[in-house]
Amino acid sequence: MKFRIFILFFALAVGFSYGQEVTSKADNYFYSYAYDDAIIEYNKQMQQGKFITNNQLLNLADSYFQTGEYNKASKLYLDINKNDTIMSAHRFNKMLQSLAKISEQERVKAFLKSKSNSLESELVQNAEFNYLLFDKKETESAGFFIFTLTGNSEFSDFSPAFHDDKLLFSSGRKNKSKRIYGPSGESYLDIYEADIEKGGNIGNVSVYKGVPDSPFHKSTPFYSSTTGGTYYVLSNAKGKNLAFDEKGKNALAIGMAYEGGLFRFLLKDLSTSFYYPFYDDENERLYFAANFEDSYGGTDLYYVVTNNGQVMSEPINMGPRINTPGNEIAPFVYDNSLFFSSDVFYGVGGMDVYRSNIQPDNTFSIPVNLGEGINSKYDEFGFVIRPGEGHELMGYFSSNRPGGKGNDDIYGFKVAAKPGPRTLIFKGKVVKPQYDEPIAGVEVKVLDNNGGLLSQMFTKEDGTYQVEIPYTDIVSMEMIKDGYSTFRETYNPKELEELQKAPLQVQLASLSDIVKEKEGKKVLNNVNNFFFETGKSNVNIAMTAELDKVVDAIKKFPELRISIETHTDSKGGSSSNKRISEKRSQAIKAYLLSNGVSSENITKAVGYGEEKIINNCTNGVYCLDFLHKQNLRTLFVIDNYDAISQ
Known part of the structure; x- marks a missing residue:
């Protein structure tokens, strides 16, 4: 299913449109997700000569986008972007997505280059880097063996999570204890468990008993053996009734159910929905997706610091290296890498799975698209992975690609090594020899074995730099600034491996x-x-x-x-x-x-x-x-x- 429908599962139509600009019948259709009807009414409104605002034009563009009419969507987005500053970062992403959908990739790149000064530098770097990987065909050799699970249903099945030798997942399949959720036509979401059989298929599907019962949404589980609890998303409710904020909106909270039956809320706000909890045992961080005011676009990834299960910090946005003008969801950490999904414009299709390496200083490398081995022009999300049989890795993800049983299906995969193209990261700080005073504006170049330029940047005010390139065996690094000494060094594979372990501080003497x-x-x-x-x-x-x-x-x-x-x-x-x-x-x-x-x-x-x-x-x-x-x-x-x- 498209991300709009995915989020729709988690919101009640009764409260979702509150606070929006509703001035016409077309607006009502749009905020009720009836995009085909909204297109008809907006066009009728214009044909009748009635005034239509830029917000309504953007709604019409969104409606075209959601119904796959990308030519019409891109034209409207481009016109509005040219004539008005009302375009949000999230709509900017949709504009570039729609251009990419109609094979205007070079136009997307040119547009990105022309706007580079007004965009987050990390966004520009991320896009250029992933385009480079696609151009070099680096993303096509992921080596995934993907198989369909017989345990999928005709309804939406998604968000797999490991629970020892079982698989937890979310589903909209019919359940006697659940009412039908109007916007989706399926039951309110519930959490199910299944046995993981030899080879990775699943069997003996049943409702998961590890969390308290509820007639409303329960979904996107994650089980932690360290804390002995299940983290999951649930509707805010008071007893058998939904709880609403002062504007009539019902949102989702993140709760934790312990194996002994104890339950407590971890993140709850009647006006804000929280999605996709993941608990990192090693760092005691609870990762999740949400859309706060500091969002870089749509839904961003955040984390909170915990101690013995207690939330100890405000939500911390993971920043523009991870978050984009698109939607980011479904964080999962494995082997010092963060896997997540994003519908940012430089992907393969809708939601794609990305991998970002966690650096020794807890910063993140450029997220790289896992490529067409697992991603498609449809939506892929909820990626999880762990060691499988022998030396291989195995895992699961969700997708709405054709050929499945329901709106979303869970797919299994096997892969020989941690997925994602190999990359090299050159990072550190440039300083003067005395007192380690930082030097800003130093040009940092990474060159191939023949002296060809692979990447370049300038050090920031604090003297720091970070350059990333696709993996290559022999690399040279050069640092230059007028009036200062020049640093030049060539690295072989063994030296490159060592260079990835810690930041490199370089001293440049003043003339x-x-x-x-x-x-x-x-x-x-x-x-x-x-x-x-x-x-x-x-x-x-x-x-x-x-x-x-x-x-x-x-x-x-x-x-x-x-x-x-x-x-x-x-x-x-x-x-x-x-x-x-x-x-x-x-x-x-x-x-x-x-x-x-x-x-x-x-x-x-x-x-x-x-x-x-x-x-x-x-x-x-x-x-x-x-x-x-x-x-x-x-x-x-x-x-x-x-x-x-x-």
């Missing part, structure tokens, strides 16, 4: 940190003075440590252009001093070139001999040896300092 004024020139200040043996011009071992500092400086600042200047004292003849000085400069140049410095980095290598004595120890003047030694020096002059220090 001013390695430069000083000397003799009226800008010279490298990280090089200590060194001395050739008397009368010789060969580079000795004692000198290499200082010359290696020059190599390192040019490696960090590859745009440097330097002149090598050597000087002697006034001892000996002027011509011989000039000659030995020139040989020394050439020897230094040769050493630098042999150790990776490009000839483009060396403007000239000149020997001045005794032409530029810096004290009074000229020819014929008596000086102590330490004064003569002051004139024995080598300078590495930066010729383009003004150009590169901006």
Whole structure:
């Protein structure tokens, strides 16, 4: 079933339209989910020349969208978006979805690019990354073996969850203890259990007795062996009657039923519905879906911190890396990865299953679409997985794809490894060497083995960066900012594996940190003075440590252009001093070139001999040896300092 019908299961028509702008017969049809009738009435309203508001035009666009008339829907969305700022983030997602549905994928990408400055940066990155995966066919090799369960009914069966050797799930199948829920034509939802048979099929389906009975909705269960309780969604009720807020709305709460029979509400608000609870035993977090005011679009994923089953925090939105202008539902954590479903515009179809890796700092990687191995142009949600027989993994999910028994059916799957394309994450912080001061605006590039650009970004105000790419064996990372040193490193598969375990902090030195004024020139200040043996011009071992500092400086600042200047004292003849000085400069140049410095980095290598004595120890003047030694020096002059220090 479409997501609109899925949510419809959880809301009473009597209260769902309250607070909406109802000014016509067409509006009444729209807010009662009678989209075909709403289309007829809205068009009749326009043909009769009656005024129609932008809100009503958006309702008409939504009606076309819900009935599969994506050409008409996209035209209306685009017109309204062009002429008015009334378009919400959720409608923006529908606009791009409708364009994608009519094979206007390139137009979607162009629209996304043109609006990138006004959209969440995470949304743009997520979209570009998933488009890249689709272009590279990375999502087509998931290796799923999918099978239909014989235990499905002609009604809606969805939201599977493991309970030891049994499977819990939600269903709208007829039940003597349940009344018919008007909007769906099926019974109020109930929770069922079934035996998981060898091979993954299910049998012996019966009503689950682990939660208190109710004539209203009970659904989307999750059982935790750690807490010994079942988390599930239920209608707010007072005894045998539904409970409504002051606007006449009935919503859904999340409750927990312990194995001993104790029940308590965990999340309850008469005006807000909560969906799809999942309890993470390791982190003691209760994940769920809801639509609060801080939503990024439709239904977002949230979590609360718990302690011994008690909710200890306000609901925390999982942020724009996970949540989008679309709807996000059905969170499930397995092997340090978050699986969930979303109908965001860059997916395969309606609701698709995504996987996001949970990082060591509890942030999330870019969610990747599991691909057409499990997703289709219809809705897939309620994904769960665990180890199966042998070395394989097995699990279940819900879908309304053709060929099932009911509106929704539960499907089983087997897969050799944790599903989803492999990715690489490069994240960390760029700082100055002293005091770890962050550097903003550093360009971070990730390159392939041939130097081709795979991805790029700029560090944030706090110096942090995060870049993600599809997996590749050999990757280089480059960090550049004018006036700072350059970081370049190439990683092999083993090094890449280590890099995924912890953030990488990179230090970039400022050019001013390695430069000083000397003799009226800008010279490298990280090089200590060194001395050739008397009368010789060969580079000795004692000198290499200082010359290696020059190599390192040019490696960090590859745009440097330097002149090598050597000087002697006034001892000996002027011509011989000039000659030995020139040989020394050439020897230094040769050493630098042999150790990776490009000839483009060396403007000239000149020997001045005794032409530029810096004290009074000229020819014929008596000086102590330490004064003569002051004139024995080598300078590495930066010729383009003004150009590169901006």
